Amino acid sequence: MTFFIAFTLGLLLSIVLLWFDFRKEQAGVKERLEKITAMMSHTAGHALVTGNRSLAQGITDGLVEVGIVKKVSLVNDKNEILAISEARSTEAGYPIRFLEDMYTGQTSFRFPLIYGKNWHYAGYAEIYPNIRSISEDFAAHAGTVIISTFIVTAVLSLLYAVSFHLTLVRQIQKIAEKLAGADPSNQSIYSINISERHAKDELGVLTESLNILFARYHDNLLKVSRTEELKAAKEAADAANRAKSEFLANISHEIRTPMNIILGFAEILGRDIREPEHASLLSSIRDSGETLMKLINDLLDLSKIESGKIDINPTPLNIGSVVDETVKIFSETAGQKGLKLILNTGGCSGQILFDGIRLRQILFNLVGNAVKFTESGFIRLSCREEKTGDRLCSVIITVEDSGMGIDESQLETIFENFAQQQGQDHARYGGTGLGLAITKKLTEAMNGTIAVSSTKGSGSLFTVKFRDVRICDAPLQKTAAKGTVTFEPALILVADDSPQNRFLIRLMLKDHPFTFIEAENGRDAYVKAAAHLPDAVLLDMKMPGTDGYAAAKLFKSDQTTAHIPLIAVSADVLSDRVEEAFASGCSAYVKKPIISSELTDALKVFLKHSEENRAEEEAPQPSANITEEQRKIIRSELYDRWQMISRRFVISDMENFAALALSLAERENIKELKNWAEKLAKDAKEFDIDSLTGTIDNFTGFI
Numbered sequence: 001m002t003f004f005i006a007f008t009l010g011l012l013l014s015i016v017l018l019w020f021d022f023r024k025e026q027a028g029v030k031e032r033l034e035k036i037t038a039m040m041s042h043t044a045g046h047a048l049v050t051g052n053r054s055l056a057q058g059i060t061d062g063l064v065e066v067g068i069v070k071k072v073s074l075v076n077d078k079n080e081i082l083a084i085s086e087a088r089s090t091e092a093g094y095p096i097r098f099l100e101d102m103y104t105g106q107t108s109f110r111f112p113l114i115y116g117k118n119w120h121y122a123g124y125a126e127i128y129p130n131i132r133s134i135s136e137d138f139a140a141h142a143g144t145v146i147i148s149t150f151i152v153t154a155v156l157s158l159l160y161a162v163s164f165h166l167t168l169v170r171q172i173q174k175i176a177e178k179l180a181g182a183d184p185s186n187q188s189i190y191s192i193n194i195s196e197r198h199a200k201d202e203l204g205v206l207t208e209s210l211n212i213l214f215a216r217y218h219d220n221l222l223k224v225s226r227t228e229e230l231k232a233a234k235e236a237a238d239a240a241n242r243a244k245s246e247f248l249a250n251i252s253h254e255i256r257t258p259m260n261i262i263l264g265f266a267e268i269l270g271r272d273i274r275e276p277e278h279a280s281l282l283s284s285i286r287d288s289g290e291t292l293m294k295l296i297n298d299l300l301d302l303s304k305i306e307s308g309k310i311d312i313n314p315t316p317l318n319i320g321s322v323v324d325e326t327v328k329i330f331s332e333t334a335g336q337k338g339l340k341l342i343l344n345t346g347g348c349s350g351q352i353l354f355d356g357i358r359l360r361q362i363l364f365n366l367v368g369n370a371v372k373f374t375e376s377g378f379i380r381l382s383c384r385e386e387k388t389g390d391r392l393c394s395v396i397i398t399v400e401d402s403g404m405g406i407d408e409s410q411l412e413t414i415f416e417n418f419a420q421q422q423g424q425d426h427a428r429y430g431g432t433g434l435g436l437a438i439t440k441k442l443t444e445a446m447n448g449t450i451a452v453s454s455t456k457g458s459g460s461l462f463t464v465k466f467r468d469v470r471i472c473d474a475p476l477q478k479t480a481a482k483g484t485v486t487f488e489p490a491l492i493l494v495a496d497d498s499p500q501n502r503f504l505i506r507l508m509l510k511d512h513p514f515t516f517i518e519a520e521n522g523r524d525a526y527v528k529a530a531a532h533l534p535d536a537v538l539l540d541m542k543m544p545g546t547d548g549y550a551a552a553k554l555f556k557s558d559q560t561t562a563h564i565p566l567i568a569v570s571a572d573v574l575s576d577r578v579e580e581a582f583a584s585g586c587s588a589y590v591k592k593p594i595i596s597s598e599l600t601d602a603l604k605v606f607l608k609h610s611e612e613n614r615a616e617e618e619a620p621q622p623s624a625n626i627t628e629e630q631r632k633i634i635r636s637e638l639y640d641r642w643q644m645i646s647r648r649f650v651i652s653d654m655e656n657f658a659a660l661a662l663s664l665a666e667r668e669n670i671k672e673l674k675n676w677a678e679k680l681a682k683d684a685k686e687f688d689i690d691s692l693t694g695t696i697d698n699f700t701g702f703i
Contacts, residue, residue: 014149029129030109037111037125045115045122047083048076054212056083063127069129071108076123087130114582120605121587253518261412263289263593264504267334270659272667274637284658289593314353316472319395320345323358323383326363334371340378347384352395353470358442363397365435366462370401376461388468389467395466414452415440440616484675485600488608489513491532495525496540496552496569505538505569508596509603522551530562538590538599541570552584565606569594597682626702629669634702637664642699654684654692673702 009550011397028100037044040059047056063072073084115122181683194504202309233382266286327343334341362588363381370379380400385393415436443450447467452458492514494502517532520526522539523546529537537555541548548568568581571592576590588602604611638661645653658681665674683692 008281014146029068033109033127034111035127036063036069037113037127041111041113042115044074044125045113048074048113049115049120050121051076051082053082057085059083060085068130069127071128073126074123075126077121081125087644106523112582119578119587119589120581121582132156158590211644259289259593261498261500261504264508268504268507270656270663270664274660274663279656279660310392312355312358314355314470316351317354317356317359318351319354319359319383319385320348323348323381323397324357326360326367327381329364330367330371334379337371337374338376339371339374342378342380344380344382347382348395350385350393351472352385352393354395354466355446358446362439362442362464365439366399366464369435370399370403370460374401374403374459385469387471391471393471395469398461400459400461402459405456405458405460406452407456408454411452411454415450461481484612484671485604487512487514487603489515490535490607491515491517492603493517493519493525493529493532493534493537495519495522495537495543495548497521498544500542501540504594505599508594508599521552522546522548525551526554526561528559529555530558531566533560534564536603537564537566538569539566539586541568541572541577549580549584550588552581552586556585567602567606569599626670626672631702633668634664634670634673638699642696645696653695655681658684676702 038062044056044057044059046052047059059073060072060083063069064085069087071084071086071357074082074444085684089192108126112122113122113124189394234521256572265284265690266282266289269282270286273282278639322363324343327341331341366379367379378401381398382400383395383397385395387393440450443464443466449465449467451463451548453463490513492509492517494505495518496502496505497520506516517528517534521543525537525539526546539548543551546554548570552568554567555564555566566586568578568586568589569592570577570581570589572578581589588605589604590599638657641657641660645657658677661673661677665677680692680695683695
């Protein structure tokens with residue numbers, strides 16, 4: 001009877017645990033399918049965008065080989081099925097069929113596929129999970145558990161039956177009586193004494209076990225108390241971290257929104273202002289705005305790094321070229337101070353797989369600090385590679401200067417957030433103390449280390465070392481440059497609670513044949529879109545009342561407006577906000593402050609247009625179509641400025657000169673000069689020094 005009861009209870013408990021395991025396995029199906037889809041999303045997105053059916057079929061055939069995938073299909077954004085594959089089914093026994101019938105999860109899952117740098121919706125993958133595979137694994141697991149339960153129950157029942165007939169019952173009763181009379185708050189409860197006659201028999205063992213148990217109970221009380229304190233402290237730290245992230249997200253939005261207006265209007269005014277004095281004032285406004293944007297970007301970078309959300313995107317890279325670019329960018333500033341810039345890239349001639357954007361950020365911080373804090377002497381930037389394995393190497397970069405140096409007592413703290421040297425003249429040197437903190441965290445995020453050695457008054461040496469960097473043989477590819485875009489007439493709805501932002505967008509797009517409708521909030525945008533059916537919607541994501549996220553869901557839930565492309569325009573640049581915008585139904589994301597070229601790129605995806613393309617490496621060539629009168633105007637207004645910037649080679653001057661040339665080209669209707677100015681602005685923005693040199697030299701053809 002005892003065995004039957006024990007076995008029944010054990011079996012019921014096993015069934016309950018198995019059921020929860022089955023439900024857990026069922027809930028985990030979607031998560032595993034999401035991971036599988038994430039691994040092939042880029043390739044699948046490429047196949048959908050390009051219509052490559054053979055590539056799509058290869059992807060689906062490979063997926064059905066995975067045990068948990070029964071059937072998969074790839075569908076593009078026109079709801080056309082490019083490929084479909086299904087795993088072969090086999091006959092199963094009754095237990096397996098029974099478990100398949102018990103399965104109550106989704107029979108299929110749809111995963112959207114986003115492709116390209118502008119986050120475009122390419123289509124989706126529809127995957128049917130293989131319940132047979134889950135059921136077979138679970139059935140085998142269930143059989144093992146039931147057999148184990150039977151064996152354990154039988155052994156325990158036998159031991160219980162033997163011990164039950166021993167004479168310990170009376171002795172245990174005496175111990176129970178003593179415990180019943182003990183004071184739980186008294187230390188005596190943690191020690192029970194028995195007569196010597198029973199000290200070595202089963203009763204003695206039981207008593208000793210009880211004493212050990214009570215002692216452990218006492219220790220556990222202390223541990224629980226400490227654990228509760230640690231838990232409370234962790235919860236407080238997590239709450240503070242969430243509050244910090246929320247604060248940074250909000251302050252980012254609040255700063256980026258007015259900066260969008262300031263920098264946007266400055267860009268537009270730069271096309272029309274021709275007086276040097278006014279152009280200089282406008283340049284000061286733009287430079288100050290960009291300085292403020294750099295500060296908020298540093299804060300956001302720091303927040304993303306600390307929360308583990310920083311993106312590292314390795315691409316084929318010639319690291320020597322990046323180091324050389326950095327020296328060229330700082331050469332003018334160093335020359336003005338009489339500093340000698342020494343470059344040594346002889347040890348970095350190979351091509352590696354690395355994140356060039358993050359590397360530039362690290363080098364700009366280190367070299368920028370060296371230039372800032374060195375009044376005379378030299379700055380030496382070196383790099384070398386050390387092979388560490390098959391197709392792997394370590395990259396060592398050093399930045400040495402003869403500047404003011406760092407006190408030995410502060411070497412351990414200079415990489416902390418907001419840390420600056422004690423006694424540093426802030427009015428003279430400025431800064432927030434974030435540069436080195438971000439540099440250290442970025443270096444560590446890319447499997448690297450950074451160290452500093454310095455003597456006060458004798459300069460500093462920063463050494464950055466990246467380990468296990470993969471050597472890359474793939475040739476560097478230059479992408480095609482963007483040509484002149486001509487849109488067909490279109491109706492665009494601009495939804496933003498700020499009238500200035502709506503006005504700015506209209507100004508940026510004034511040269512295109514667009515008609516605009518405006519809305520102040522998400523609900524108003526949805527109502528007007530349903531009435532007028534615009535060709536595209538520029539949707540601010542943070543508006544009072546119905547915000548952009550809620551509005552996007554309204555658009556997609558209504559068949560009348562579901563087809564209208566939604567382009568998110570937002571100052572929220574944290575990755576989770578971007579993902580939320582796409583999840584709500586947006587098809588592209590443009591970040592504030594808005595750059596007109598990025599806005600145009602987003603609209604090109606959804607609106608009919610034509611584009612005159614040209615190769616990246618070929619700078620626009622002056623044409624014989626330029627009249628002699630136009631050449632005189634170009635010489636009069638641009639030649640002196642061109643001579644100055646071609647000698648100094650400062651990136652900000654290049655950008656300002658490009659804006660000045662673009663303004664003249666539009667005023668005088670000189671198409672060739674406009675193409676050249678757009679190319680110069682693009683090269684300067686991307687710090688493409690090689691292309692920039694050729695473009696600036698090519699100006700001579702206009703004069």
